Amino acid sequence: MSNSLSRRQWLKSGLLASAGTMALPAFVNEAYATALTGPYGTVYADRERELAFEAALAAAPQLKARLSANENPWGPSAKAKEALIKSVDTSFLYAGPVVMELRKMIAQQAGVSEEHILLGAGSSELLSASVMMAAPKGKILMADPCYISSRDDKSDSSGMQLDKVALTKDYQYDLNAMAPRVSSQTSLVYICNPNNPTGVMLPAEQLRSFCESMSPKAPVLVDEAYIDYAPNPKTDSMVDCIRKGQNVIVLRTMSKLHAFAGLRVGYAIAQPAMIKELRKYCSGGFSISTPSAAAALASLADTEFQNFALQKTNESKKFLYDFLKQADYSWLPSSTNFVLFPLRMKSQPFMAKMMEEGVSVRRWEFDNQHWCRVSIGTLDQMKAFAGAFQKVVS
Ligand SMILES: Cc1ncc(COP(=O)(O)O)c(C=O)c1O
Numbered sequence: 001m002s003n004s005l006s007r008r009q010w011l012k013s014g015l016l017a018s019a020g021t022m023a024l025p026a027f028v029n030e031a032y033a034t035a036l037t038g039p040y041g042t043v044y045a046d047r048e049r050e051l052a053f054e055a056a057l058a059a060a061p062q063l064k065a066r067l068s069a070n071e072n073p074w075g076p077s078a079k080a081k082e083a084l085i086k087s088v089d090t091s092f093l094y095a096g097p098v099v100m101e102l103r104k105m106i107a108q109q110a111g112v113s114e115e116h117i118l119l120g121a122g123s124s125e126l127l128s129a130s131v132m133m134a135a136p137k138g139k140i141l142m143a144d145p146c147y148i149s150s151r152d153d154k155s156d157s158s159g160m161q162l163d164k165v166a167l168t169k170d171y172q173y174d175l176n177a178m179a180p181r182v183s184s185q186t187s188l189v190y191i192c193n194p195n196n197p198t199g200v201m202l203p204a205e206q207l208r209s210f211c212e213s214m215s216p217k218a219p220v221l222v223d224e225a226y227i228d229y230a231p232n233p234k235t236d237s238m239v240d241c242i243r244k245g246q247n248v249i250v251l252r253t254m255s256k257l258h259a260f261a262g263l264r265v266g267y268a269i270a271q272p273a274m275i276k277e278l279r280k281y282c283s284g285g286f287s288i289s290t291p292s293a294a295a296a297l298a299s300l301a302d303t304e305f306q307n308f309a310l311q312k313t314n315e316s317k318k319f320l321y322d323f324l325k326q327a328d329y330s331w332l333p334s335s336t337n338f339v340l341f342p343l344r345m346k347s348q349p350f351m352a353k354m355m356e357e358g359v360s361v362r363r364w365e366f367d368n369q370h371w372c373r374v375s376i377g378t379l380d381q382m383k384a385f386a387g388a389f390q391k392v393v394s
Contacts, residue, residue, distance in 0.1 A: 064358035064388075065381035067374045070196070070226075070338045073381065074312050075259025077305030080295040084263075087294035095290040102293045103285065105300055106267055110239050115272040119285035121292075123225060123253035123266030129281035130188060130221055130249060130268075135160035138187035138218075143173050145366050147196040147223060167367075171198045171332055175210045186218040193238075194226045197364050197373045199334030204236045211238055215247040219274065222250050226336035228257035228306070229313065242269055249274060256337060257309055258299045263292040313337050316376045323386045327393075337376045342369050343393075350392060357388035 076084075087098070099119060107114045120126040127148070134140055142149055144164035151162065163181055168174045173191065182189060191210075194201040211220050222238045230236040241248040249270040254260035265288055268278060288296075299305065320339055324331050331341035343350055347363035347370035354361050364371040374385060 062358070063360055065377055065384040066360050067377050067381060067385055068360040068362050069261070070256060070336070070375045071261045072256060072259035072309055072313075072337065073378050074309045075299075075305065076263065076295060077258075077299050077302045077309075079302045079305065080258070080260075080299040083298035084291045084295040087291045091290045093290065095286075095288060095293050098290055098293040098297070099285045099288055102265075102288075102296050103267075105297060106269075109300065110269050111243060112239070112269060113272070116242060116269055116275060118268040118270070118275045118278055118282070119288055120266045120268070120282055121264040121287035122255060122261075123223070123251045123268075125282050125287060126251055126266055126268045126278065127221075127223065129278045130251075131160055132281040133277060134188035134219075138185045139163040140188045140190055141165070141178060141181055141186050141218070142190040143167055143178070143192070143195065145197055145364065146190065146192045147225075148190060148192075167195075167198070171200050171367075173202050173207075175202070175206060179210065179214065182214050182217045184217075189214055189218050189220045190223065191220065192223040192225070193236075194230060194335040196225065196336070196338070197362065197371070198332050198340050199226075199336040199338055200332055201230055201236070201335035204232075204238075207238060208241065211241045211246060211248050212244075215241070219247045219249055219270075222248060224250055225253045226256060227252065229310070229337055230335045239269055242271065245271070247271060247274065249278075254296055254299065257306055258296070259309065260292070260296065260299070263295055264288065265292055265296045312378070313376050316379055316382045319379060319382045320374065320376065320385070323382070323389075327389070338373055339376070340364065340371050340373045343372050345393065346370055347372065353392040354385075354388050357384075357391060359385050359388040361385070 103114050103117045103119055106119075107117050110116070118126060120129070131140065131148070131151075139161045141163045142165070144166050149162065149164055151160065163186070165174055165178045165181060173193075173195065178189070191202075191207065193207060207222070211222070214220050220241075224237055227233050227237050237250065238248055239250050242250060249268055251266065251268050253266040254263070255266070258265075268275065270278070317334065317337075317339065321331065324339075324341060329341055331339050334340070347365055350370070350372060351361060351363045361375075362373040364373060376382070377385075
């Protein structure tokens with residue numbers, strides 16, 4: 001404890017105290033971006049990387065614009081905050097009743113029974129549970145790139161075997177190439193829709209017919225982390241496949257539109273037998289705190305806030321599109337709160353230089369191309385991005 005405290009003090013007082021004005025070492029930039037993607041996939045094999053992780057987190061508040069983790073800077077909603085504060089008085093109690101109430105509300109909103117719902121401290125917990133369930137039984141089929149396609153690198157210790165299928169030329173899921181790959185060796189099909197890092201969304205009908213034909217062969221997990229930003233979240237969701245009895249798992253998070261990234265609330269919707277199976281690999285909702293569950297109840301009922309956050313996101317996204325157009329850069333059409341666009345320089349120095357300007361973004365390399373993924377922030381943050389970008393690429 002004292003060791004970790006003194007390390008933090010050192011980080012704050014030393015190098016990182018001046019993070020806004022001086023360059024951070026490249027590995028810190030790298031770790032920073034990775035750290036901000038959340039706990040899933042953040043596995044550090046050595047001490048240096050662990051320290052870099054902490055250093056990166058300590059530097060975070062000094063940024064002008066934190067646009068690397070697809071957070072929602074307009075929230076949480078006032079009603080969620082009120083519920084959060086009120087619930088502190090009862091937070092000496094275990095969260096059982098309020099978590100059960102939350103499960104009931106989510107079930108009602110999704111049009112399924114409570115037995116179809118599993119809660120987690122963020123959807124990362126439930127994604128990890130799904131992977132732990134599937135990994136020993138066979139291969140996990142997915143697109144490349146998608147949110148978990150880099151999980152079989154050297155730092156991953158889960159031993160999972162990934163079967164990756166490249167995206168099409170227009171960066172869409174290639175369902176025609178994926179379908180014949182579903183075999184008796186496949187223990188899970190992972191579809192991230194809309195996809196991270198591309199932001200591109202599959203037409204609902206195409207995905208629906210894929211789920212219908214593939215789910216008798218292997219469970220199909222549809223990660224809907226960004227579905228709230230889709231044109232028609234209700235009809236674009238695959239929840240109806242579950243209502244029809246198919247072996248589909250839908251994962252949702254409140255980290256995005258509801259702005260709960262730090263409050264940690266996510267859920268899975270699946271057949272009751274699958275929920276029972278997944279429960280073996282996670283806490284079954286026990287990891288959600290009373291204040292987080294109370295705030296979630298308030299936020300799910302607050303459609304006014306959700307519409308407000310959507311409208312703000314769209315305004316800032318339009319600013320970004322206009323800026324990129326005027327700078328003569330293209331981008332992938334985004335159904336999310338982030339945008340991926342091709343760079344004309346290597347992504348590592350780009351990200352490092354943006355960081356020196358006080359703006360954090362994520363970088364990607366695929367299809368022989370270097371890419372920047374920028375989260376949608378407030379207009380001021382997008383202006384900071386635009387200013388930094390102009391400096392860095394000129
Ligand atoms: C596609 C996708 N799935 C799942 C998650 C995990 O979200 P959380 O654990 O905050 O619910 C993220 C986070 O960014 C994501 O992008």
